[in-house]
Amino acid sequence: MKANYGYTDGSGDYYITIETEGCLKCTEHDCVDACPQDVFAIIEDDYDDLVAAVVEEHRRSLAYVCSECKPASDPPPLPCVEACPQNAISHSW
Amino acid sequence: MITAGIDVGSKTIKVVILKDGRVTGRGMKAAGLEQAESATVCLRQAAAEAGIKESDIEQIVSTGAGRKAVSQANSQITEVGADAVGTVHVLPEARTVIDVGAEEGRGIKVSAEGKVVDFAVNEKCAAGAGSFAESMSRALEMTLEEFGQISLKSTRSIPMNAQCTVFAESEVVSLLHAETSKEDISRAVHDAIASRVASMVRRVGIEQKVALIGGVAYNPGFVNSLSRSLETEFVIPDDREYIGALGAALVAVERSKGNK
Numbered sequence: 441m442k443a444n445y446g447y448t449d450g451s452g453d454y455y456i457t458i459e460t461e462g463c464l465k466c467t468e469h470d471c472v473d474a475c476p477q478d479v480f481a482i483i484e485d486d487y488d489d490l491v492a493a494v495v496e497e498h499r500r501s502l503a504y505v506c507s508e509c510k511p512a513s514d515p516p517p518l519p520c521v522e523a524c525p526q527n528a529i530s531h532s533w
Numbered sequence: 534m535i536t537a538g539i540d541v542g543s544k545t546i547k548v549v550i551l552k553d554g555r556v557t558g559r560g561m562k563a564a565g566l567e568q569a570e571s572a573t574v575c576l577r578q579a580a581a582e583a584g585i586k587e588s589d590i591e592q593i594v595s596t597g598a599g600r601k602a603v604s605q606a607n608s609q610i611t612e613v614g615a616d617a618v619g620t621v622h623v624l625p626e627a628r629t630v631i632d633v634g635a636e637e638g639r640g641i642k643v644s645a646e647g648k649v650v651d652f653a654v655n656e657k658c659a660a661g662a663g664s665f666a667e668s669m670s671r672a673l674e675m676t677l678e679e680f681g682q683i684s685l686k687s688t689r690s691i692p693m694n695a696q697c698t699v700f701a702e703s704e705v706v707s708l709l710h711a712e713t714s715k716e717d718i719s720r721a722v723h724d725a726i727a728s729r730v731a732s733m734v735r736r737v738g739i740e741q742k743v744a745l746i747g748g749v750a751y752n753p754g755f756v757n758s759l760s761r762s763l764e765t766e767f768v769i770p771d772d773r774e775y776i777g778a779l780g781a782a783l784v785a786v787e788r789s790k791g792n793k
């Protein structure tokens with residue numbers, strides 16, 4: 441499943457997409473510890489699979505929460521994207 | 534087998550009771566501040582309509598933003614999962630589901646089995662949900678029904694610049710002062726909501742057929758604007774606001790079988 445967490449507002453689209461098929465093959469769940477803002481948690485989804493999800497408290501404020509990882513000039517690779525062995529995480533902005 | 538699905542939305546609570554796969558009772562109530570209490574009243578109402586006692590219900594599954602508030606529920610399912618199951622049950626040909634409620638919109642791609650393939654939820658922007666049309670209709674001193682209808686009589690499209698509901702209301706007042714017709718203002722508001730919803734739905738992609746569910750699907754102005762924005766027609770089920778509760782009741786059937 442492709443899970444898009446986030447929002448569209450007047451300034452743009454702010455979504456983190458998780459390809460949860462990748463999570464089914466993942467044992468370490470490194471995204472959880474890699475994120476300095478605790479954006480990710482491992483949940484049991486509606487189909488009883490353990491997958492990564494964006495925690496509820498951050499779903500409405502991703503542009504702000506992720507801003508430190510995304511400086512305007514020379515943005516480094518994102519810690520969450522780097523940590524995921526399945527390339528399951530992507531950002532829309 | 535008798536099961537129930539309870540959908541605890543931000544504004545209303547809906548209950549569907551299924552007996553041997555058939556809907557026999559329904560209930561709807563404003564969520565209010567005490568969601569748990571309202572859910573209990575709503576469940577009682579649906580049980581009375583079904584002609585059963587609450588204790589006859591074998592399995593209850595709750596869904597919606599307030600799903601954890603329902604103490605009677607044996608288990609929960611997300612709104613996305615419940616919408617997928619409920620929609621494919623009533624419209625087996627649907628592969629994309631758009632659910633627009635009072636405070637939130639969801640775009641879901643579903644399989645023929647009613648499983649979620651891809652989903653996006655607009656978690657934040659009230660300007661992409663039904664409550665925006667409601668507050669704008671109040672600003673124009675019209676009922677929501679009138680507001681939705683007159684949008685269809687608009688003869689031109691006016692882009693709304695405001696980024697959120699608070700600024701949009703003052704923009705509506707400015708448009709009124711500029712003697713813009715109510716018809717054109719109504720269309721501008723519905724176009725603005727539709728453009729937010731469309732942008733979210735495009736994240737999951739459109740696959741035919743496209744089902745439109747949720748209470749906002751009763752608003753013809755919104756349906757027209759979204760149809761233009763996504764360049765597609767929709768299939769809109771009867772009782773579109775109950776689809777999430779129906780999905781939860783169907784999941785309750787499956788889970789009940791799994792427990793045996």
Ligand code: SF4
Nearest residue numbers: 463466470471492524
């Ligand atoms: S590291 Fe990647 S694959 Fe593993 S749980 Fe996190 S998102 Fe899923």
Ligand code: SF4
Nearest residue numbers: 475479506509519520
């Ligand atoms: S960009 Fe940074 S803050 Fe945002 S999810 Fe990734 S690691 Fe966490």
